[in-house]
Amino acid sequence: xxxxxxxxxxxxxxxxxxxxxxxxxxxxxxxxxxxxxxxxxxxxxxxxxxxxxxxxxxxxxxxxxxxxxxxxxxxxxxxxxxxxxxxxxxxxxxxxxxxxxxxxxxxxxxxxxxxxxxxxxxxxxxxxxxxxxxxxxxxxxxxxxxxxxxxxxxxxxxxxxxxxxxxxxxxxxxxxxxxxxxxxxxxxxxxxxxxxxxxxxxxxxxxxxxxxxxxxxxxxxxxxxxxxxxxxxxxxxxxxxxxxxxxxxxxxxxxxxxxxxxxxxxxxxxxxxxxxxxxxxxxxxxxxxxxxxxxxxxxxxxxxxxxxxxxxxxxxxxxxxxxxxxxxxxxxxxxxxxxxxxxxxxxxxxxxxxxxxxxxxxxxxxxxxxxxxxxxxxxxxxxxxxxxxxxxxxxxxxxxxxxxxxxxxxxxxxxxxxxxxxxxxxxxxxxxxxxxxxxxxxxxxxxxxxxxxxxxxxxxxxxxxxxxxxxxxxxxxxxxxxxxxxxxxxxxxxxxxxxxxxxxxxxxxxxxxxxxxxxxxxxxxxxxxxxxxxxxxxxxxxxxxxxxxx
Numbered sequence: 001x002x003x004x005x006x007x008x009x010x011x012x013x014x015x016x017x018x019x020x021x022x023x024x025x026x027x028x029x030x031x032x033x034x035x036x037x038x039x040x041x042x043x044x045x046x047x048x049x050x051x052x053x054x055x056x057x058x059x060x061x062x063x064x065x066x067x068x069x070x071x072x073x074x075x076x077x078x079x080x081x082x083x084x085x086x087x088x089x090x091x092x093x094x095x096x097x098x099x100x101x102x103x104x105x106x107x108x109x110x111x112x113x114x115x116x117x118x119x120x121x122x123x124x125x126x127x128x129x130x131x132x133x134x135x136x137x138x139x140x141x142x143x144x145x146x147x148x149x150x151x152x153x154x155x156x157x158x159x160x161x162x163x164x165x166x167x168x169x170x171x172x173x174x175x176x177x178x179x180x181x182x183x184x185x186x187x188x189x190x191x192x193x194x195x196x197x198x199x200x201x202x203x204x205x206x207x208x209x210x211x212x213x214x215x216x217x218x219x220x221x222x223x224x225x226x227x228x229x230x231x232x233x234x235x236x237x238x239x240x241x242x243x244x245x246x247x248x249x250x251x252x253x254x255x256x257x258x259x260x261x262x263x264x265x266x267x268x269x270x271x272x273x274x275x276x277x278x279x280x281x282x283x284x285x286x287x288x289x290x291x292x293x294x295x296x297x298x299x300x301x302x303x304x305x306x307x308x309x310x311x312x313x314x315x316x317x318x319x320x321x322x323x324x325x326x327x328x329x330x331x332x333x334x335x336x337x338x339x340x341x342x343x344x345x346x347x348x349x350x351x352x353x354x355x356x357x358x359x360x361x362x363x364x365x366x367x368x369x370x371x372x373x374x375x376x377x378x379x380x381x382x383x384x385x386x387x388x389x390x391x392x393x394x395x396x397x398x399x400x401x402x403x404x405x406x407x408x409x410x411x412x413x414x415x416x417x418x419x420x421x422x423x424x425x426x427x428x429x430x431x432x433x434x435x436x437x438x439x440x441x442x443x444x445x446x447x448x449x450x451x452x453x454x455x456x457x458x459x460x461x462x463x464x465x466x467x468x469x470x471x472x473x474x475x476x477x478x479x480x481x482x483x484x485x486x487x488x489x490x491x492x493x494x495x496x497x498x499x500x501x502x503x504x505x506x507x508x509x510x511x512x513x514x515x516x517x518x519x520x521x522x523x524x525x526x527x528x529x530x531x532x533x534x535x536x537x538x539x540x541x542x543x544x545x546x547x548x549x550x
Contacts, residue, residue: 004174006165007032009137010098011040013176019069021045021060021426023053023419027073028111029100032165037466041326045426045455047419048447049376054084055419055445058093061153061241061425062401063214063427067094067145074100074159075113075545078120086124091239091409092212094148095155096141097121101130103163109167121157128157128398135174135537146333149197152297153216186296186313190446193321196292203265203290205337207234208250209277212239212409213270213295215295219316220402223269224248226323232267233259234343235301237276238409242399254348254395255341260285265308268293270315273304274410280305281488294318320507352395362536363512365389368464369396372436375523381406381424385417386438387471389464393436415444418461422448423456432523433459440469442495452528453503461499462515466535467492474540496532506530 004012010033014022017375021043024030037044047053053070061068072081078099088095102111121128127147129139137160144156155307166479186195200206214223214236220243227234227250234244244251260266260277266289272292272413278284280291283306293301294315301310311318356370365388373396376382382397384390384407399405406424408416423434442463452459473488496506505527509519515533522529 003038003168004170004458005032005290006134006137006160007034008036008039009070009134009169009176010141010160010165011036011042012137013141014069015040015042016176016178017142018066022069022071023056023060023423024071025053025073025077027113029062029073029102029162030071030098030165032162033071033098038319043391043455045422045451047422047451049244049445050080051083052419052445052448052451053089054081054095054097054424055198055218055416057097058084058088058091059406059420059423060093060415060427061088061093061095062091062406063424065218067096067148068423069096069098071098072100073113074102074117075115076299077113078117078159079115082120082124085121085155085157086304087408087411087413087416089124090151092216093155093409094153096144096148097157099157099159101159101161104161107161107162117157117159121321124155125157127219129159131158134164135169137164138174138176138485142180145341146180151412152295184314185317188311188313188318188321192309193318193325194320196311197325197327199228199265199290199292199308200367204333204350205263206261206265206267206334207259208232208234208267208269209271210234210240210243210269211271212238213315214243215239215270215402216295217270217315219243219269222316222319222323226319226326227251229323229331230326231334233338238407241405243402245400246398250449252345254352255344257284259341260289260342262286263289265289266291269319270295272300272410276410297387314399316336332390338428349448349505350475356396359512360536360539361510362534362539363510363515363533365392365464365466365540367512368515368533368535371512371519372434372462374516375519376434377432378404378524379549380404380509380523381428381431381433383417383420383424383433383435385414385420385435386464387414387469388474389438389466389470389535390436391471392540394516397436414438414441417441418445418448419450421459421461422452422455424458425452425459426455434523435459435461437461437463437464438470439463439467439490439493439495443490446495446498447502449499449530450502457528458526460519460531461529462519463495463532463533464535465492465495465532466537466540468537470537470540473537492534494532496530499530504530505529506532
């Protein structure tokens, strides 16, 4: 038998759960966990802000489809991480936040960094626990991890008082749970499946929306097979981007608004009917459209609008069930609808090409996006962090595989980019990582490029620098006039020089012809790069792209 500290029990439990790295910012309350990680071979990536630690753990979870772990000190460490937890909650990401806590005997006396943490985290997690005894550490952590991964994935929180982390117990008194099942693969009932097949048999203008649930349920192959056999047009959003490659005959990208407004059947896979889909209501959806949802989380079924049918279960399993019983002749019947959509898709792409065909200075958002798209290959992981610049880039950048594109998710949390890129490079060292960032978003966690330099995790950050919070400034100008625009402008800052000061490389770009060569050089190197591209702040608004971002 061996005596183990609470810190060693934390690290050993994480290792048994498949965790190979944790993200953190140091503090005395959590030092015993670091010592345990060194013993157990769990890598420690220390960042410059606790929010960045939570964001990095979020991305780690998304890319592994396992749990990602951030470890922070109590009080301000936990409160700094709250934004990252809230973002993971909205994005269905199984982040485990471990927070330190004051010694049990000093609780309520005003100990250093003491605050009420459980009540703070409970509304934005699937569960929040406080460990009461050292021997309970493995059981509580295993319960938290199981909760994070079961059903609809999501974040969890565990606080551990520092005296419990320092206390030693015999390992036989604190066994580590193993072999517990995280997820069940629920199938559709035969009657419900028959109703869905009948709805498809009667549809002439069906559309599929593939969201993050398709990614989390690892359903890309099943969706591709369904698309090939059914011929139904598929649009992807959020973490669902890339589950069908750009060359798949059922994949569509530029005509979602028109398609939803004319579809007679919409099959929604693993994404909520939130603002991104107009809450599933007219005028975004056609007035007479029948809507079917398939989701691992039954709570999502029917939220915001009545459904023709809602199926709670594993998307991969249900799609395979559905492919086995597809109505005969479905692909032929929807061929005219698909042909019309392909025609409109071509027109939309031609318009984008026309907008991008400019050498104007300052650089157009569209030309900037086109140059980025040309540099992205199948082995490039792309992280989007910003407003207008990312919205524009997303219209161009090809995403050909699941997990190739990372963005905040429906919470719309800016500042995730550097942390997401760190985690991506840590997990995929042989792949190129490109962070597409707005100048405003970069300012939130740009110091994490120093972390990338320090840990030798080279990625390229290309900033679309339009001198402001463009997605907010544009409607502000439209609604209130140029003379009444406040709080939305920024100086054209030399972020490239900042990154050079942090140990990376930088380039300041004002000519669109320089973007492609600079990207090629940066992506081919083994250094951290910042390409600071000066954009025309008026170009996107003048092209008619104004969104209120609410």
